[in-house]
Amino acid sequence: MTKRKTILTVLWVIIGVIAAASLTSLLIFPQWKGVFLAGMGGFLILNMLLSMFFIKKNFKD
Numbered sequence: 001m002t003k004r005k006t007i008l009t010v011l012w013v014i015i016g017v018i019a020a021a022s023l024t025s026l027l028i029f030p031q032w033k034g035v036f037l038a039g040m041g042g043f044l045i046l047n048m049l050l051s052m053f054f055i056k057k058n059f060k061d
Helices: 002-028 031-058
Strands: none
Touching: 002 031
16 A cells, blocks of 8 residues: 555656646646647656556555
């Protein structure tokens, strides 16, 4: 149980960092470059949330 909680906590922190970087790139970079980088960050966050779902479902202690 401890390993699962640690893995999920680390993934939440990584998701938070990616979200902050995506929003920052959307505000800082020129028009299309910022939208592209923010979109790729959102796609990465979606994939990480999907992996978290499967980790919760299949992780055995």
